[in-house]
Amino acid sequence: METTKNNDLKNNGLNNDLNNDLLGVCYYPEHWSVEKWLADVKIMKDLGLEWVRIGEFAWSRLERKRNDFNIKWLREILDLFHEKNMKVIFGTPTATPPKWLIDQHPDILSVDQWGQVRQFGSRRHYCFSSLRYREEVKRLLSFLLKEIGSHPAIKMWQTDNEYGCHDTTLSYSSDAKKGFRKWLKEKYREIHRLNEAWGNVFWSMEYHDFDEIELPNLTVTEANPAHQLDFQRFSSDQVISFNKIQVDLIREHQSEAKITHNFMGFSFDFNHFKICKDLSLASWDSYPLGYLQNFVEDAKHKKKYLRKGEPDFQAFYHDLYRNLNGDFAIMEHQPGAVNWAKYNLSPTGKTLRLWVWEALAHGASFVNFFRFRQVPFGQEQMHEGLLFSNNEPNKSYHVVQEVAAEIKKVNLAKREHLAEVGIVFDYESHWIWKIQPQGENLNYFDLLFSWYQALRKKGINVDFIHPDFSNYRDHKLLIVSGLTRIDPRGLEVLNELACPVIIGPRTGNKTENFQIPPNLLLEELQSLLGIRIQGVETLPPEEEVSILREENAAFTRWREFIKVSEPETPNVPEASAVKISLKTFDDYPAFVEKGRFGYLAGIPNAALLEKILLKYLEKSNLTPLPLPDGVRLVKDKERSYFTNYGNKTQNLRHLLGSAKILLGSEEVSESEITIVETI
Amino acid sequence: METTKNNDLKNNGLNNDLNNDLLGVCYYPEHWSVEKWLADVKIMKDLGLEWVRIGEFAWSRLERKRNDFNIKWLREILDLFHEKNMKVIFGTPTATPPKWLIDQHPDILSVDQWGQVRQFGSRRHYCFSSLRYREEVKRLLSFLLKEIGSHPAIKMWQTDNEYGCHDTTLSYSSDAKKGFRKWLKEKYREIHRLNEAWGNVFWSMEYHDFDEIELPNLTVTEANPAHQLDFQRFSSDQVISFNKIQVDLIREHQSEAKITHNFMGFSFDFNHFKICKDLSLASWDSYPLGYLQNFVEDAKHKKKYLRKGEPDFQAFYHDLYRNLNGDFAIMEHQPGAVNWAKYNLSPTGKTLRLWVWEALAHGASFVNFFRFRQVPFGQEQMHEGLLFSNNEPNKSYHVVQEVAAEIKKVNLAKREHLAEVGIVFDYESHWIWKIQPQGENLNYFDLLFSWYQALRKKGINVDFIHPDFSNYRDHKLLIVSGLTRIDPRGLEVLNELACPVIIGPRTGNKTENFQIPPNLLLEELQSLLGIRIQGVETLPPEEEVSILREENAAFTRWREFIKVSEPETPNVPEASAVKISLKTFDDYPAFVEKGRFGYLAGIPNAALLEKILLKYLEKSNLTPLPLPDGVRLVKDKERSYFTNYGNKTQNLRHLLGSAKILLGSEEVSESEITIVETI
């Protein structure tokens, strides 16, 4: 059970009641002269930073040329941290193989979907499928483990850095092709099974041998979706096996090693659930203003949160990544303006403090700021740090000072997250949506985020549930939406559990092999829900399918034509009866209920989602809270955290009741937080 | 004379008075287990489908590996159809050469304009210029003809499938380069003639040998337009000669064989007039909702017809393709939602019935639905059929059932199309517009469609006239617009015929070799019209050139500065006098008339087009009908068909007079049709 693992981890020192090790920083000793190191470590320690991540881009300094290692400087800085009793996270420097290595083995480079080799000169230029590179990684990491693997300062390992960043999960190299063929052979064993699984008779795409199979790029029109899905799975598996090489080597050296990887937001190209089976905990890199700029499309909404970030993006990923395997941390956190977003703004006032508390409220083991000091050169020179390059403190330095001090004043013991609702999240479903959206504006994340945000605006905590439902516990309501490919185990759980479930749309409408099940819906779901699906349509932005007799409620982007497959027996509320609760303007069932289950036959607009949600919250005995505009609430077993992302001060009296205030006050102003004993 | 051919064809059984063979379907026996075949054939027959197209993507099943043929299954299904007396159209499977063939001869693959080889994995991956592929096609087709060429079920052949689909007419392969050089050598014989024709002295582009000539892609800035035009012509000719290989083989086997190819809408890359010289009839694939989504830009207009299709697109192509060589059919018709448009909607109610009648009203020999049953795998798995993949009937099944029944009740003898107006259509002019639009929003199709739509909204039937005017008969009005390159024979006909003609803009302003004629206008046209052109300008969307004293009338996108080249003699209406009927706000002639001819010196906006059109309809003794919004009318010699694409029921009393109603009623509701004896 994941939560057990969580507890273990917390007992192992990753999260303790003294609040002593909740903050940290990313540091690059190789960027600075040795003379600065001692003073830097002192500044960190004095600021209350206990974690420090180093190493992840330093290959060219650790191994100047092949086997010309220089490990002395690394030992020195590790010693300095150890003297101060700081905890080092050592990032393996495999995201940036140096030029001498690329020149010796140019086949390490990855290839983009247009067939272009992705050249040396920035980062992440290697191909996950390069067997040569895997050997080189083993060689380097073995050496590092031998030399510094037992250094007492190192409390955690980070493998590589931001897998998949810059669209690097998929590579179309010759090694990838070889690897894919091998992967397919292992999966299907005989070519006729692959031909059947993929439906290759269509358009004469049949193969006689696995070695005939190409990568699914550069085709005249779209490649077979099953071909694409298997290539996406293969590519995801390559990330996982590449990562496992590092994990295995580290664990070989030290079986109890804590190992993590720093994930990103809006990164869905590889299966995070699967890779986390090999990791001790998840961590992620949180850049609220960057994500707002690059991923929010609604201009009005974007303007409102320009210097605070989208109020629910960070929470979404905190909740998702906490649920990967039970614990999570922030490995990099935006300190001020960054360099890589469309526009790079500076956070309002003490918004950084708000972000830190949001992460801690969601159960983050620690929050590392990226980065200690702004480096005056290279691609990220305009990315701020806690210090300017001349050592003067940036605004964020002072905010961190404040938050570090106040953290110690609040009792943060037992930050066990309290989630009442579960939303099933599935990377494969994301891939299926991406491969065949069936409409230009369709996106799996958007659909799930709309449910997440609606819940959070009502003060309801959420867990993300694995596609096999293995981490479903005692949630009072379950949302299963857009889960195109549903796991057989998931179907069993659905049958067994007792809580209300909102299902659909686009759930269970593909088989494992990207084929349509009969009636466009899996058999098991049909009997569970008492419906059949008879066609779908996708809607352009200017068109909605309105719901009969429900003002403003409508389907948007995607709707299904369903019929109830069993006789409807109105006014007879027995568990097995199918009831059409809502209809579309053109008289198709829009929301159908059978016992605990409700099936939604389209993507709901805000009004429809609200209506369904309120009904099912009530059914689940959950009470939505009237949170003021911009205010959000997170609860753990001991505390409730109110955060204000809005532009106005809000009074929380009606929400707090007599709860004891632990931090802040009844009036929560812009970018402020109020923590009370749990309400 | 094309109409003779037409009649021959109809006598040969492609169109008869019993209405027994007006519907059909596309079927892929290779997608389904043999056990289903018998039942499937029975369903088709019972539904009233007499035509069935098979075979066109089945190469991998017909020839497993080189010379490892399997023809048995094909014979079986042909026999089944023959037993039911159904008529098979056999599509040659050459659009999808299988992987074993590509692996043996990778030079078969085409190359895109960026120099990238277009890989195996979808369809249409071959290069029309590959001599190797032509040999392989001959080899396969010879075998098929020998084996099943005389099978009594086969009543028609379809060559390949949708030439040009996915931008495949132009290929930049090494074979294409060789072929182009040869083609040029045959055309120009001596290199100095090519240099002169292309004007290669410009920018030192002169060649000394045909083998120096490259394909016109990847140049620093645009390639010479004459170079581009010849490459477009060559590429069109390659499609035609590729097609002719198949036609010749089939005719060698059976000299009377009916042969067609299934064209597409919005496909202008090769010359359909020219290819139809080799075919028995044209056919095309009609997808009203897909075309609306992908080709209508006006958002309001698009929303209005979201689930019915643009009211005039289908009619446009029916009329265009009927005029290719006198007869046409619908080889594929959208049955419900498809998978490939930007958004994929489901047709409103019985709109499918409306579409079928629209096609028949325009003279279609038959209408085939694509496809019999939705296939649950492959790229088109979300493309609906008449049946769902589990054999349940889709909405379209029931509509087809209804339309099949009612067709038999209406006397459809002598569906000879009655077109009062001719619009000249020219593929070369389309290419010239595309190669040098001179303004970002200029498009030949848009201009012609605006005339077509205005006429159709007035209940006027249209024929499209070949660029050599060879199928001009007794049309009462001729529209010659945007015909940049005018055929010498066309000029003669213009001189000889007696009906009023609206000419211009952009007509006759290029020579055969993409050069500007003196005064930007061909000599012959100058004397015919009494004008000279002295410059043109193109207008951004925000600018129009208003017409003096004509409210709302204006030129848009393109205007010409013309002057009358002969003395104007007002108030003296003799045939040779030139009269400036309209002027622009800045005092240039906007519409000039001389005898039967009117010359329009710019692209008219809706108000100006309306004005000119009404005047010339009157001049031609044609009476525009006051059709209600959304209603259209098609007439053949015996019947008038009123179709309602609008959202409201419309009363037709004022239009019908005492005409006898053959189908429907005086009130025509949404998506309905009313057929009366010709009015």
Next chain:
Amino acid sequence: METTKNNDLKNNGLNNDLNNDLLGVCYYPEHWSVEKWLADVKIMKDLGLEWVRIGEFAWSRLERKRNDFNIKWLREILDLFHEKNMKVIFGTPTATPPKWLIDQHPDILSVDQWGQVRQFGSRRHYCFSSLRYREEVKRLLSFLLKEIGSHPAIKMWQTDNEYGCHDTTLSYSSDAKKGFRKWLKEKYREIHRLNEAWGNVFWSMEYHDFDEIELPNLTVTEANPAHQLDFQRFSSDQVISFNKIQVDLIREHQSEAKITHNFMGFSFDFNHFKICKDLSLASWDSYPLGYLQNFVEDAKHKKKYLRKGEPDFQAFYHDLYRNLNGDFAIMEHQPGAVNWAKYNLSPTGKTLRLWVWEALAHGASFVNFFRFRQVPFGQEQMHEGLLFSNNEPNKSYHVVQEVAAEIKKVNLAKREHLAEVGIVFDYESHWIWKIQPQGENLNYFDLLFSWYQALRKKGINVDFIHPDFSNYRDHKLLIVSGLTRIDPRGLEVLNELACPVIIGPRTGNKTENFQIPPNLLLEELQSLLGIRIQGVETLPPEEEVSILREENAAFTRWREFIKVSEPETPNVPEASAVKISLKTFDDYPAFVEKGRFGYLAGIPNAALLEKILLKYLEKSNLTPLPLPDGVRLVKDKERSYFTNYGNKTQNLRHLLGSAKILLGSEEVSESEITIVETI
């Protein structure tokens, strides 16, 4: 001193008081039959055209195949011009190497940033770094110099044609890579110096040898900005050294030869200041309507000037290029509609005359129209000339006739430009902005143009100042904005000069090596201005940073967080005191003043720019003039030229006072000009 050179040049006959040689034309004898030449020359001469440029695309006619030269025709046409006493500018035909040469040496071709070879078939297909091509250029030019270098008709040479057109400055060829490595080796000598300068320790980008360095394209994410900047500098230097080969050969032949190159508008990829050290004068190709279409984004503004051109674009480049090395000419001028803009309109009435006068008012030595006669073939067949291809005069012909006549009536002696304000312009700063804009809407040109336009709307003349300030003379006000990399010599001049200076934003915030200086600002600037910079942010279009107590004033796109680094002493106006004159809404200094200097901490919107400018004009004793909408004023030492780009007639009485009118009248109507004795 540049002005000396300027005077020399004018004395040498490029600009004289007889106004006899102010107009010219571009002519392509090779496009026309020999029979036409004599008449053509006569037409030119009669029209008042004294200059004629020929030759620049004629390689294929001058050297048919290697060493198969044909120089006879060239001598003939030169003789014809000489007989008429016309002055020939001979353009070296190196922009269009012919096909036979490319086939012999395909390595001459350039390579685009995606690694694609840019093929023969248009123009500018050579790579500046091709050593082979440089040899070929020398070979051809040596021959031409020997044959016609001393022909008395030739009064000026133009090297090549429009360097950089079609994005050709940067080439990613193998020769470019070799050349870049050599260039780096010469610059840094030792690899560790390059590693330090570029900060290659970041992301393990360190090199051990110059031969390891790749070109900065095709990287996974952005390449190191210092790497990009050096490649941009190298590429600029390649243009300069390529040009110098031609200059040296010509000067070797004739040491006093006048040599120019025809620059373009919106062309910043190579350093025009640097290349002009090798040229006698600058010239440029002015296409007002084309530039308006392609470079104005504000739709309302664009519509207003659709057929007149942006009122300040041409002036901007006249002023910039006049300041390159003291004299300039218009080598090509738009005569009517062109072919290459998004939309190609025809100029209103006699706007061409307005443009000619605008150029002359700014000091142009001559204005050449492009082109004599519209050529009916090739890529530019829709580009108008003074004559149509059939020799009929175009509208522009008559306008030129008029302007040629009136020029002779106005005393144009001593057209010495009178600029009161200097704006520093720096190509390297442009590159830095482009390489790391830090916000999607940031553009160096836009910022400088906003200052330029504001000044011009007030009737203030501007000089553009070199980045080393070497052509600063007696300007009364200096604008130093966006000068990210400030030259050490520039800093000295800033210290020494006596006039008020408006500095910032984004000035001095990068070192020579694209690194951030301490405090994001160069030390010297810090002490000069008394400020420190602590962070920047960039703003999306929907967000501004308003200025406290100044209605409508705001920063847009870019703002800096600054603090005064020295104690502020309000009310004590001593020179060294720092004063915060304006603050932002969030209480940061917005405009800080210290003595003569004002520092602006962001990009000003129109209202803020106006406010600062008016204050500093007053401080500089400059009086802004109340010019009517659309009216502009240019002054030289003897005359004031009022031009009206607006749509209404404007009365200038209040501006003219008692000044004597030399041309036009007090009322200046649309597209008209009024010249008076200097006001």
